[in-house]
Amino acid sequence: MLVPATEMLQKAVEGHYAVGAFNINNLEWTKAILSTAQELSSPVILGVSEGAGKYMTGFKTVTAMVSAMVDEMGITVPVALHLDHGTYDGCYKCIRAGFSSIMFDGSHYPIDENVAKTKELVTVAHKMGLSIEAEVGAIGGEEDGVIGMGECADPDECKRIADLGIDFLAAGIGNIHGKYPANWQGLSFETLAAIKAKIGDMPLVLHGGTGIPADQIKKAIDLGVAKINVNTECQLYFADATRKYIEEGKDQQGKGYDPRKLLAPGAAGIKEIVKEKIELFGSVGKA
Numbered sequence: 703m704l705v706p707a708t709e710m711l712q713k714a715v716e717g718h719y720a721v722g723a724f725n726i727n728n729l730e731w732t733k734a735i736l737s738t739a740q741e742l743s744s745p746v747i748l749g750v751s752e753g754a755g756k757y758m759t760g761f762k763t764v765t766a767m768v769s770a771m772v773d774e775m776g777i778t779v780p781v782a783l784h785l786d787h788g789t790y791d792g793c794y795k796c797i798r799a800g801f802s803s804i805m806f807d808g809s810h811y812p813i814d815e816n817v818a819k820t821k822e823l824v825t826v827a828h829k830m831g832l833s834i835e836a837e838v839g840a841i842g843g844e845e846d847g848v849i850g851m852g853e854c855a856d857p858d859e860c861k862r863i864a865d866l867g868i869d870f871l872a873a874g875i876g877n878i879h880g881k882y883p884a885n886w887q888g889l890s891f892e893t894l895a896a897i898k899a900k901i902g903d904m905p906l907v908l909h910g911g912t913g914i915p916a917d918q919i920k921k922a923i924d925l926g927v928a929k930i931n932v933n934t935e936c937q938l939y940f941a942d943a944t945r946k947y948i949e950e951g952k953d954q955q956g957k958g959y960d961p962r963k964l965l966a967p968g969a970a971g972i973k974e975i976v977k978e979k980i981e982l983f984g985s986v987g988k989a
């Protein structure tokens with residue numbers, strides 16, 4: 703059964719660890735992440751971007767696939783199916799499709815509009831039994847060759863959004879999506895502490911988990927981060943393992959071209975990095 707992420711993240715705040723939110727793209731991704739979480743007895747969040755949802759033919763397909771996999775694989779750890787960086791329309795689509803959690807990313811709107819839209823979605827999501835994440839202060843990253851360094855959110859704006867009754871908050875603290883540039887300044891713990899002081903025990907979300915050094919991850923968890931999103935690193939591990947398999951000519955040996963064989967090393971690569979992250983985040987045995 704899919705569950706909202708509220709309870710698992712409140713427990714994470716209390717227990718001083720974080721739950722990994724890993725983005726999924728297809729069956730291999732989902733299977734690899736679910737089986738690793740189950741092996742480590744860890745709660746887990748499956749993130750679905752709107753692009754990935756479209757790729758998998760729509761959010762209804764995603765819900766059907768994930769729910770059935772949880773059932774058929776005998777997964778007993780808490781699993782939340784969560785829309786990642788949702789638009790206003792995307793949130794409604796996921797609510798209708800049976801997701802258990804949504805993120806409304808209104809960070810690109812003026813704050814008053816972000817507040818108005820988030821407020822409406824909080825009411826609808828809670829009425830339907832979903833948890834909801836909102837965002838303040840855009841998360842940077844590479845887009846068309848332009849590299850943003852990641853904005854730092856205004857703690858007062860964070861408080862305004864937190865007061866709307868959201869379940870967890872993504873706030874920019876210098877984090878960015880994708881690989882971090884060599885001249886990245888690191889996370890702004892000053893900003894994180896200032897946000898925490900304003901919003902109290904609400905779980906905080908750290909986007910852009912790929913490539914953040916372990917000591918910064920641990921410090922962020924100490925300061926109230928309870929959900930950490932990882933996407934690019936799973937893609938890199940998948941690509942590296944698949945390339946190695948092909949470069950070694952294994953796809954040409956026997957029936958090595960069989961997709962179940964061809965995709966197996968990549969899936970094992972995802973399992974490896976997901977295990978590493980769950981251990982680093984401290985959620986082993988917390989299911």
Ligand code: 13P
Nearest residue numbers: 880909910912931933934
């Ligand atoms: P990375 O791709 O940098 O791991 O970020 C993932 C993320 O924040 C998804 O919302």
